[in-house]
Amino acid sequence: MSKPLNDAIHRITQRVIDNSRDSRTAYLGLMDREGERQVDRTNLSCSNLAHAFAGAEEDKEAIKRVVGPNLAIVTAYNDMLSAHQPYHRYPERMKIWAREVGATAQVAGGTPAMCDGVTQGQDGMELSLFSRDTIALSTIVALSHAVFNGVALLGICDKIVPGLLMGALRFGHLPAIFIPSGPMPSGISNKEKQRVRQLYAEGKVGREELLDSESASYHSPGTCTFYGTANSNQMMMEMMGLHIPGAAFVQPGVKLRQELSRAATHRLAALHKDGGDYRPLARVVDEKAIVNAAIGLLATGGSTNHAIHIPAFARAAGIRFDWTDLAELSHVVPLVSRVYPNGSGDVNHFHDAGGMGYVIGTLLDEGLAHPDILTVWDGGFESYSREPGMDGDDLAWRDPGPSGDDEMLRPASAPFQKDGGMRLLEGNLGRACFKSSAVEEERWTIEAPCRVFQDQHSVNEAFTKGELDRDVVVVVRFQGPRANGMPELHKLTPALGVLQDRGYKVALVTDGRMSGASGKVPAAIHCTPEALGGGPLSRLRDGDIVRVCAETGTLEAKADLDARDPASEPEPDMGMGREFFAMFRACADGAERGASAMLAMAGL
Structure with a gap:
């Protein structure tokens, strides 16, 4: 029998509810008004409607005569991104599956889908975070045609899932389901x-x-197999009940993957307002679902990028969630999985060992997740503690049983660590995140003279010249959202890892991001306030003693920063279209609020 919900999780959730009361009430009121307006194809003029079904071919009559629900497909397909390459055939199959249950489906629109793996260390990485806002806006444009009764969201990778969710939440009177395509072998x-x-x-x-x-x-086609932001996205969609149960980590091209996608299409067709089981996205994504997403992130040692993404998509639903909430959850949520870069095996090994079904089951058993969230599946959140499989030609679910690999997955009652994978650091250098699950405990505290850089390329140059062969805290500043779009600095990992392996005490402090594959080097990231505008990082000087301590939650310089003028601010770089993103940089808010220009400008 499962234990009752942990008292601390209950208290933190209640605080999120209290802090969100006004904004959540306003959001739900807007969604209720949108739903009451019945903004769908039945309200369109004949001219409007004729445009909507003119290219629908064999679905034309059904859409015209309002025979059944019409499902929007918002796709982030491209075949440069390995994770999204399998989506090429999804729309045509989904149209067939929709017809099986008396529905229709149309591709409402496409969104950008950039690959951070391609742009790491390149100029294009400075567009990466703001691609999330662009994706959200693209989703909104796709759904603005108002001819749909539900939304199928085809996206997997880093900024794409948060962006799709943020956009879809502004149409939260509609039901929505995420449909993944799975990891490569x-x-x-x-x-x-x-x-x-x-x-x-x-x-x-x-x-x-x-x-x-x-x-x-x-x-090959499929999601990269390390447990970075893309696969953490898939974990969170399970923890929030936005997938068909167990859909996250089934590989492309197998019968089970196809049947899960078919089931998602059928289920979405049943969730519309007149279908008898209305589950609008606005009600599925509530405070408890947001807390469950954070719990899953901590329990599995997921991507540091979600310390930014969770507050952002929570805000899109009128919910206030910050790093204090995340850090306090981390004190009570144990680390139950170790997946590379936190362990040796990848997400395929994780899935084979029991995967999300096992994780959700053990969290529910120990009272460490909300069991009563509204999910897109009719069996409730407990259904997500089971793993999918094929029973002949039929989709079926079963108990995953005990962990298939106790070096990969352990019960919440006997975890790898008693606390979760993230720590909040605070001090005279601001607030920052530290991924403790990826770093050996003896490296949780680093105190050393700092070396200050304005960009990551200068760090690698200094490394090559041997200038960093010592105990050092590497500071890379002017990497925040308003400075240059807050790029990931994953290209620093090999060099800093080499220094650490040579026996030096090494840490990174930055107002930028690390990859979802943040690894073994201790790093205080997402520092806020950022350096641009006079933040404390702008007042550091080479040689200042900096202390980074995950044990005490400390991020401080042993210097009188207030007595110094900030360093001169670099001019934004041009080229690669970065100049066209100037409005995003100018309007973006801080990392802890989600680093979004769109949400800030909307006053959310």
Whole structure:
């Protein structure tokens, strides 16, 4: 029998509810008004409606005569992004599956879908975070045609799922389901990939060897197999009840994947307002669902990027959630999984060991997740503690049983760590996030002279010259959302990892982001206030002693920062279209609020 909900989780959730009372009430009121307006194709003029079904081919008569619900497909398909390449055929199949239950489906619109793996360390990475707002706006444009009764969201990767969710929440009177496509099969071992990267950073292997290694890792359609932001997205959609249960980590191209997508299409057709089981997105994504997403992030050691994304999509639903909430949850939510870069195995090994069904089951057993959230599936959240499979030609679910690998998955009653994967650091350098689940405990405290840089390329140059061969806190500033769009700085990981392996005490402090694959080097990231505008990082000088301590939650410089003038601010770089994103940079709010220009300008 499951334990009652943990008292601390109840208290934190109640605080989120209280802090959100006015904004959530306003949001739900707007969604109720939108729903009451019945803004769908029955209210359109004949001219409007004729445009909507003119290209619908065999579905034309059904849409014209309002025979059944019409489902919007918002897709982030492109075939440059391996995770999204399988989506090519989804719309045509979903139209067939919709007809099976008397519904129709149309591609309402597409959204951008950039690959952070391609843009890491490149100029394009400065567009990455703001692509989330662009995706949200694209979703809103797609749904603005007002001819739909439900929304199928096709997206997986880093900024794409949060962006799709933020946009869809502004049409929260409609039901919505996320439909993933699954991870690629495992390639070379993650340990081997990391080894070659560090050898390349040291100049011991060349570009050809590195490219061969990377190609053996990222080798086919499907999501990258490490547990970064993309796969953390899939975990959160399960924790919030926005998937068909167990859909997250089934590989592309297998019968089970197809049947899960078919079930999602059928289920979405049943959730519309006149279908007898109305479940609007605005009611599914509530305070408890947001807290469950954060709990899943902590319990699985998920991506640091979600310390930004969760507050952002929560705000789109009128919910206030911040790093204090995340840190307090981390004190009571245990780490139950270790997936690379926090462990040796990837998401395929995680799924085979019991995956999300096991994680949700053990959290519910110990009273560490809200069991009573409204989900898109009719069995409630408990259904998500089971794993999908095929029973002949039929989709079926079963108990995942005990962990198939106790180096990968452990029960919440006997976890890898008693607390979750994130710590909040505070001090005279501001507030920052620290991913403790990825760092060995003896490295949770680093105190050393700092070396200050304005960009990540300068760090790697200094490393190559041997200037960092010592105990050092590397500070990379003017990387916040208003400075240059808050790029990921994952390209620093190999060099800093080499320094650490040489026996030096090393830490990173930055107002930028690290990748969802943040690894073994201690890092205080997302520092807020950011350096631009006179934030405390702008007052640091080379040689200042900086203390980074996850144990005490400390981020401080042993210097009188208030007595100094801030460093001169660099001019924004041009090219790669970055100049067209100037309005996003100018209007973005802080990392803890989600680093969104769109939400800030909307006053949310």
